[in-house]
Amino acid sequence: MTTPPSIPQGTRDFGPDIVCKRNFIFQTIKRFFELYAFQPLETPALEHLDTLMGKYGDEGDKLIFKILNNGLDHPEKQQKAREEFEKILQGKNSSFITERALKYDLTIPLARYVAMNHQRITFPFKRFQIQPVWRADRPQKGRYREFWQCDADIVGSRSSLHEAELALLCHDVFTGLGLKNYSLRVNHRKILAGLCETMGCSEKLTQITTAIDKLEKAGWEKVSAELQKAGLLPQQTDTVRQFISITGTTEEVIKQLQDLMPHSYEAAAGIEDIKSFFSWLKNITIPVVLDPSLARGLDYYTGIIFEIKAPPEVKMGSLGGGGRYDNLTGLFGVTGISGVGISFGIDRIFDVMEELSLFPDSLNETAKLIFFNLGITETEVTFSLARELRNKGNSVDIYPDKVKLDKQFRYAEKKNIQWAVIIGEEEIKTHTAKLKNLKTGVQQTLTFTELLNFSF
RNA sequence: GUGGCUGUAGCUCAGCCGGUUAGAGCAUCAGAUUGUGGAUCUGGGGGUCGUGGGUUCAAGUCCCAUCAGCCACCCCA
Numbered sequence: 332m333t334t335p336p337s338i339p340q341g342t343r344d345f346g347p348d349i350v351c352k353r354n355f356i357f358q359t360i361k362r363f364f365e366l367y368a369f370q371p372l373e374t375p376a377l378e379h380l381d382t383l384m385g386k387y388g389d390e391g392d393k394l395i396f397k398i399l400n401n402g403l404d405h406p407e408k409q410q411k412a413r414e415e416f417e418k419i420l421q422g423k424n425s426s427f428i429t430e431r432a433l434k435y436d437l438t439i440p441l442a443r444y445v446a447m448n449h450q451r452i453t454f455p456f457k458r459f460q461i462q463p464v465w466r467a468d469r470p471q472k473g474r475y476r477e478f479w480q481c482d483a484d485i486v487g488s489r490s491s492l493h494e495a496e497l498a499l500l501c502h503d504v505f506t507g508l509g510l511k512n513y514s515l516r517v518n519h520r521k522i523l524a525g526l527c528e529t530m531g532c533s534e535k536l537t538q539i540t541t542a543i544d545k546l547e548k549a550g551w552e553k554v555s556a557e558l559q560k561a562g563l564l565p566q567q568t569d570t571v572r573q574f575i576s577i578t579g580t581t582e583e584v585i586k587q588l589q590d591l592m593p594h595s596y597e598a599a600a601g602i603e604d605i606k607s608f609f610s611w612l613k614n615i616t617i618p619v620v621l622d623p624s625l626a627r628g629l630d631y632y633t634g635i636i637f638e639i640k641a642p643p644e645v646k647m648g649s650l651g652g653g654g655r656y657d658n659l660t661g662l663f664g665v666t667g668i669s670g671v672g673i674s675f676g677i678d679r680i681f682d683v684m685e686e687l688s689l690f691p692d693s694l695n696e697t698a699k700l701i702f703f704n705l706g707i708t709e710t711e712v713t714f715s716l717a718r719e720l721r722n723k724g725n726s727v728d729i730y731p732d733k734v735k736l737d738k739q740f741r742y743a744e745k746k747n748i749q750w751a752v753i754i755g756e757e758e759i760k761t762h763t764a765k766l767k768n769l770k771t772g773v774q775q776t777l778t779f780t781e782l783l784n785f786s787f
Numbered sequence: 788g789u790g791g792c793u794g795u796a797g798c799u800c801a802g803c804c805g806g807u808u809a810g811a812g813c814a815u816c817a818g819a820u821u822g823u824g825g826a827u828c829u830g831g832g833g834g835u836c837g838u839g840g841g842u843u844c845a846a847g848u849c850c851c852a853u854c855a856g857c858c859a860c861c862c863c864a
Contacts, residue, residue, distance in 0.1 A: 335837075340855065390862055393788070436864090464864090469788075471857065478864065541862095627863095639864095649864060676864030705822070740824030755822060769824075 341468070341476025351694045356677050356684070357461060359507045360481045364459035367500050369483050372458040374440040376465075380424065380432045386439050386662065388630055394466045396433040396476075403428070433465035437482040438631070438659070438672065445486050445670075446663030454487030454668075473647055473679045482653075484672030486660075491604060494635050495611030497653065497673045501639060502617040504675065509689045512642035513650065514618045518625035519605050519635050520654070522588060525598025526574050529591070530567045539563075539571065540626035546575055547624070548648075575624040581609050584621045604635060633657045637673060641683050650683065651675040692747075698728040699787045700750035700766075703739045709754055716754075716764075719783055743769055750787055 338344060345353060383395050403412040415425040434440055437460045445452060461481045470476055483500065485493045498515060505513045523540050527533045542557035551572065558568045570591070577587045585602055592598040605621060612619065627636045634655030641647040653673035660668045684690055700720070702713035710729070717727045728748060730739045736753075743751050753765040764782045767774040777785065 337837090337855070388862095394862075466863080467788090468862070470855095471859095474863075480864070647864095651864065674864075679864055703822090735821075736823050737820080738824090742824095744824060751823090753822070757822090765823085767823075772824090774823080 339476070341470035341474075343475065343477075348695055352685070352690050353677065353681060355690060355694055356508060356680055357481070360504055360675055360677070361459070361461065363500055363503045363507065364481075364483050366503075367457070367483070367496060369457045369459040372441070372444065372460045373462060374434065374437070374444060374460070376433055376463070377431045378434050378440060378443070380426070380430050382443050382663075383432050383435055383439060384424065386631070387435060391435065394468050395435050396465045396467050397429040398431045398433070399429055400427070400431075434462075435466060436464050437462060437480050437674070438484070438656075439662075441482070441484055441486070441670075441672075442659040443663055445668065446660040446665040449660070449665050449668065452487075455493075456486040457483070458486070459483045473682055475678055478676070478678040481675040481677055482672055483674075484670050486670040487668050489669045491607040491635075492611060493671050494604075494608045494655065497637070497671065498608075498612060498617060498619055499615070501637075501651075501673060501675075505639075508680065508684065510642065510680070510684065510687075512644070514620060514640045516620050516622040516625045516638045516640060517605070517608070517635060518622055519601035520633050521597045521601030521604070522623060523601075523626055525592045525595035525601060526571065528595045528597050530563075530570055532563065532567065535561055535563070537630065543571065543575055543624055544626040577623050581605075581621045584623065588623065601634075608635060627652055627654065631656045631659055634671070639675070641679070642687070645683050645686050647679055647683050649676070650679050695747045696749070697746040698726045698748050700725065700752060701728040701730060701739075701743050701746075701748045702752045702754065703736060704730040704733045705753070705755040706733050709756070709759060712759055713752070713754055716752075716779065716782065723783070725787055740769070752782065 377398065380395070380397060384392055387394075402408065411427060415427040418425045419428055441458065441460065445456065459482060461479065463477055463479050465477050468474060468476060483497065485497075498517075501515055505511075523543070524533065524536055527536045527539055532539075538561040539558065542554050542561065545557065546554050554575075555568050555572070558571060563571070573591060574588075577584050577591075579587070585606065588598065588602060609619075609621070625636060625638055627638060632654035634657065636654035637652050638649050639651040641650050651674050653671070655669065655671040657669045658666055659670055660666070702710075702717055704710055704713075713729055717729050720727050728746070730742060740751070749768060749770055751767045751769055753767065758764055762779050763776050764779060765774055766777050766782060766785070
C-alpha cells in the first residue's frame with residue numbers, strides 16, 4: 332500500500348494558471364528593476380551556516396533551515412557524531428553535524444557577495460535579485476516556509492537620492508500591477524534612537540522598537556505593557572505614547588518630532604535625512620507617509636526604513652520593506668560600505684491581487700488560435716499551416732483528434748483561446764478557412780494566404 | 788517553537804445519540820444533436836471519509852498518535 336503523495340509543510344506546487352499569474356508579477360517587477368538600472372544577481376540556495384547565524388537576531392537564528400551533513404553514518408564518524416549531537420540537543424551549533432543552511436533572505440547573501448568581490452565591483456553597485464528563501468516558521472496564510480523575495484539594493488553610496496528612487500520604483504511597480512491602494516510608510520532609525528536618547532535609555536532601543544512595532548496590530552495597551560516590562564518609567568512610557576501619536580503632513584510630523592526631542596543629535600540627523608528624502612519627491616504625488624510608529628525589526632537597518640502596506644480592504648500585513656544599512660558588509664570584514672534596499676514579497680502580493688481579482692484575464696490564454704480537427708487529410712493541411720503561423724510568432728494549438736466540434740469548442744473555451752480555425756473537405760477544395768472569433772462569435776471565410784497574414 | 792480550530796468525490800459542503808450499500812450541488816464523461824461552443828434534458832463514472840493505531844458486536848461519527856491547512860502568540864514577506 333502506498334501512502335498518498337504530499338509536499339512538506341509550508342511549501343506549494345504552482346500549477347500552470349498560478350505560474351502565469353506569478354510570472355506577471357515577476358515580469359512587472361523585473362521590468363522596473365531594469366528601468367531603474369539595477370543588474371541581476373543570483374546566489375546559491377545554500378550558504379555556510381556561519382554566514383547566516385547571528386545576522387537576524389536570536390529569533391531569526393531559530394528559523395534558519397539547517398542541512399544535516401552527509402556521511403555521519405561512516406563507522407569512524409559515528410562516535411563523534413553522537414557526542415556532537417549532544418550540543419544540538421542543548422541548543423548549540425555543531426559544524427560536525429550541520430555546516431550548511433538554506434538562505435533566509437537575500438540581503439545577507441548580497442553582503443557576503445559584496446564582501447567577497449568588493450575589489451572587482453564598480454560602486455555604487457545596483458543589483459536586483461529574485462530568488463526563493465526559506466524559513467522554518469510555522470505557516471499560516473501569507474506565511475510560507477518557502478517563498479520568493481524580489482530585492483533591489485544600492486551598495487556603496489550614501490546619497491539620499493537612492494531612497495527617493497526606491498520609493499518611486501515601489502510606486503511604479505505597484506501601479507504596474509494595478510495595486511492602487513498600497514501605501515509606503517517611512518521612518519528613520521535615528522529618529523527612534525533619538526527617542527531613546529531623549530528618554531535616557533538608549534540601551535533599550537531594540538526592546539522599544541519591537542514594542543512600538545506592535546502598535547497597529549495590538550493597540551496601545553499591549554505596547555505600554557511591553558514598555559513596562561522593558562523597565563520604562565510611566566513618564567517615559569508617556570513620551571513614547573506622544574511620539575507614536577504624531578500624525579499629519581510631513582512638515583507637521585517633523586515639527587512635532589523636533590518639539591518632542593529638541594536636544595537629540597540622533598533625532599536631528601534622522602530628520603535631516605528624512606527632509607532630504609522628501610525634498611526629492613516634492614513635485615511627485617506618491618503615497619508616502621512619514622510615520623514615527625513604523626519600527627521594522629531587523630537589526631541591521633541604521634537609516635531610513637520603509638514598509639509597504641497592503642490596501643486596507645485586505646487583511647494582510649506588510650507586502651515588503653527595506654531601508655538603509657551602514658556597514659552591512661562589516662559583518663564580513665569589509666567596512667565603510669553603506670547600502671539601501673527594498674524587498675517585495677511576491678507571495679503576499681500574489682495573495683492580495685488574487686483576493687482583489689487584479690490579474691488580467693489574458694494571462695490564462697494558452698494559445699492565440701486553435702485548428703479544429705476534422706480528419707487526417709484535413710490535419711495534414713492544418714499541421715503545415717500551424718507551422719507557418721508559429722514561424723510568424725503566433726501561439727497555435729491543434730486539436731489532436733477528430734471528435735465532435737461541440738467538444739472542440741468547449742476545449743478552446745476552457746483554454747481561453749480566442750480564435751478557432753475550421754478547415755474541412757469543402758475548405759480544402761477552395762483553399763479557404765473558416766476563422767471564428769470565440770469571444771464575439773463572429774465567423775469569416777479567409778483564403779490560406781489571408782489566414783497566414785491575419786493579425787490575431 | 789507554544790496554544791487552539793479544522794480535514795468526507797476534482798471543488799463547495801451535508802451526514803442526527805456510533806447502526807444496512809456514505810449523499811447533494813457544481814465540475815467531468817456519454818447520449819439527445821455523425822461541420823459550429825457556452826443553454827436544457829437523460830444517463831454514467833468517480834470515495835479504503837487526510838494517514839496509522841485503539842475502543843466496540845458495529846467507527847465518517849468516540850479515543851490516541853501523526854501529517855496538512857487555518858487562527859492566536861512569536862516573528863515577519
